[in-house]
Amino acid sequence: xxxxxxxxxxxxxxxxxxxxxxxxxxxxxxxxxxxxxxxxxxxxxxxxxxxxxxxxxxxxxxxxxxxxxxxxxxxxxxxxxxxxxxxxxxxxxxxxxxxxxxxxxxxxxxxxxxxxxxxxxxxxxxxxxxxxxxxxxxxxxxxxxxxxxxxxxxxxxxxxxxxxxxxxxxxxxxxxxxxxxxxxxxxxxxxxxxxxxxxxxxxxxxxxxxxxxxxxxxxxxxxxxxxxxxxxxxxxxxxxxxxxxxxxxxxxxxxxxxxxxxxxxxxxxxxxxxxxxxxxxxxxxxxxxxxxxxxxxxxxxxxxxxxxxxxxxxxxxxxxxxxxxxxxxxxxxxxxxxxxxxxxxxxxxxxxxxxxxxxxxxxxxxxxxxxxxxx
Numbered sequence: 260x261x262x263x264x265x266x267x268x269x270x271x272x273x274x275x276x277x278x279x280x281x282x283x284x285x286x287x288x289x290x291x292x293x294x295x296x297x298x299x300x301x302x303x304x305x306x307x308x309x310x311x312x313x314x315x316x317x318x319x320x321x322x323x324x325x326x327x328x329x330x331x332x333x334x335x336x337x338x339x340x341x342x343x344x345x346x347x348x349x350x351x352x353x354x355x356x357x358x359x360x361x362x363x364x365x366x367x368x369x370x371x372x373x374x375x376x377x378x379x380x381x382x383x384x385x386x387x388x389x390x391x392x393x394x395x396x397x398x399x400x401x402x403x404x405x406x407x408x409x410x411x412x413x414x415x416x417x418x419x420x421x422x423x424x425x426x427x428x429x430x431x432x433x434x435x436x437x438x439x440x441x442x443x444x445x446x447x448x449x450x451x452x453x454x455x456x457x458x459x460x461x462x463x464x465x466x467x468x469x470x471x472x473x474x475x476x477x478x479x480x481x482x483x484x485x486x487x488x489x490x491x492x493x494x495x496x497x498x499x500x501x502x503x504x505x506x507x508x509x510x511x512x513x514x515x516x517x518x519x520x521x522x523x524x525x526x527x528x529x530x531x532x533x534x535x536x537x538x539x540x541x542x543x544x545x546x547x548x549x550x551x552x553x554x555x556x557x558x559x560x561x562x563x564x565x566x567x568x569x570x571x572x573x574x575x576x577x578x579x580x581x582x583x584x585x586x587x588x589x590x591x592x593x594x595x596x597x598x599x600x601x602x603x604x605x606x607x608x609x610x611x612x613x614x615x616x617x618x619x620x621x622x623x624x625x626x627x628x629x630x631x632x633x634x
Contacts, residue, residue, distance in 0.1 A: 285338070287408050288346045293338045300331040301403035303438060304396040312474070313434040315466055316391045325390040331400045337362040339379040340409070341372075348376075349412035351441065351541060352405060354398050355381035356420035356427045358448075360389075365421070367527045371534040375541060380405055387423035394427045395435075402438055415541055419444035421524060422493070426450045429500070430466050432483070436474045441540060442481030442511070444533065447522055448493050449485060451500040463496050482511040482540040484533040488520025511540065538575070545575035552581060561585060562619035569621055582622075589618040593626040608633055 285295045302308065306329075310317060344350055353372055355362065362381030364372070372379055382397035402416055418439040420428035425448035432443030433452055443449075452467040483504060487497040494516070501514045513536040517525045539546055548567045555564035564585060571578045596602070596610045611633070614626035 285408050288344070288410075289408075290340045290342060290344055293340070295336045295338050295404075296332060296334070297336070297400060297404040298332050299404065300329075300396070300400045301438075303435070304399035304403075306392060306396075309392055309395065309434075312471055313395075313430065313467065315468060316395065316430065322390045323388045324393050329393060329396060331397075331404075334385075334397055334400075335362075335383045336401055337364065337379075337381045337383065338405070339364050339369075339372075341376055341378070343373075343376050344378065344409070346410050349410050349415075351375065351377050351415035351417070352402065352409075352411050353377045353379050353417050353419060353444070354401050354439070355379065356385060356394055356398055356418070356424035356431075357381055358387050358420070358422035358424045360384050360386040365524050367524050367530050370527055371531050375534065375538075378405065378409055378411070391427055391430075394424070395431050398427075398431060399435060399438055413440060414543070415441040417441040417444055417537075419446065420448070421446040422448040422522065424448070432481070433467065433478050434471070434474065436478035436481060440481070441537075442478075442483050444484045444486075444537075445497070445500075446486045446524065447488065447491050447497075449497055449500045451496075451503050453503070455496070455499045455503060457495070457499075463499065479508050479510075481509075482537055483509060483513070484536065485512065485514045486517075486525050486529065486533060487515075488517045488523065488525065490519060490521040492522055513537075542571075542575040545571040545578050549575075549578050549581060556585070561589070561617055561622060565619040565622045585618070585622050589614065589622045590625045593623070593629060596626075597629050604633065 285293055306317075355364065360383060362383040362385070364379045364381065368379070380401040382401060385394045385397045398418060405411060416439050418428045418431050418435075420426070425445040428443050429445050429449040429451070432439050450466045451463065452465050452470065454465040455463040457463050485497050485501040487494045491497070498514070501512060504512045513533060515525070515529055515532050517529050548571050552564040552567040555561070555567065568578055568582050568585075572582055573579065593611070593614055596607060596614065599607070602610070608630065611626050611630040615623040615630060617623070618626065620627060
């Protein structure tokens with residue numbers, strides 16, 4: 260068989276495998292829904308290192324697979340890569356720990372993730388009955404391997420989960436804050452590092468008796484989402500954990516409660532509220548530029564504000580809004596000068612020159628055009 264025929268046959272087999280939902284080794288930068296296998300695990304997930312970071316997780320309740328050797332190649336992952344993915348542009352990563360053994364993306368997440376260009380990954384076979392260190396390790400290995408296949412934004416890697424998966428995510432986000440650099444996304448379930456009062460002399464147990472202060476301080480810079488329902492049996496623990504985060508200095512924390520919701524996935528509209536909160540993290544550079552621009556505007560340094568905002572136009576809605584406001588202001592002042600029939604030509608020219616300098620060549624486009632037409 261010729262070399263070209265061999266390649267065609269291999270490509271056909273891969274395509275058939277994808278069509279049948281079979282797990283395959285991924286091609287770099289492949290898009291769409293993929294069921295993947297990986298061959299190498301992250302050393303950070305080795306149990307020796309995990310025990311140093313999070314010793315209490317080895318004492319946990321659920322023990323399915325506890326006595327079996329861990330093998331990353333024995334596991335499959337459900338991965339979704341949006342059509343908008345560009346190999347030249349870093350993409351945020353959202354790793355999901357499911358309460359069930361199915362790692363597929365919950366439908367309520369899809370629109371929020373896809374609209375922001377997230378890559379999604381969830382391990383199969385890591386539900387609530389599975390020993391927690393295995394669930395943690397599978398999530399860590401997802402990051403390790405997807406970073407080899409895709410251009411992952413190193414600043415925006417999030418760990419998430421629902422119910423018992425949310426509890427796992429809340430432990431991993433703190434003990435592996437150097438891996439999950441964006442933060443945690445906890446849905447109808449989370450744990451707190453110290454024990455918390457649960458009423459009537461009882462307590463919610465803590466999961467971390469000894470902290471790695473470097474990792475803990477790093478986690479404080481990240482973003483955290485707490486989602487529950489008014490009828491969720493985990494609601495009280497979620498509220499207390501959220502309050503605990505805020506009191507501990509985790510300023511970037513968001514809580515949302517869906518009225519009437521029990522222990523179920525929140526609707527897409529409430530999921531979107533959480534992602535709107537995360538937008539500040541995803542657009543950190545644009546937010547910093549916007550803050551600096553607003554300071555410049557207060558000092559009436561409009562040209563400086565324009566320089567701050569210009570690189571981020573079209574990337575972040577609040578930047579576009581501020582840019583529009585400043586353009587309207589510059590255009591309004593220009594229109595007043597242009598329409599003032601009482602002004603002598605040389606005076607009008609001087610005023611237009613002043614507006615171009617005041618707003619800069621980008622905000623002051625209308626003034627610049629009027630100036631050139633008056634020559």
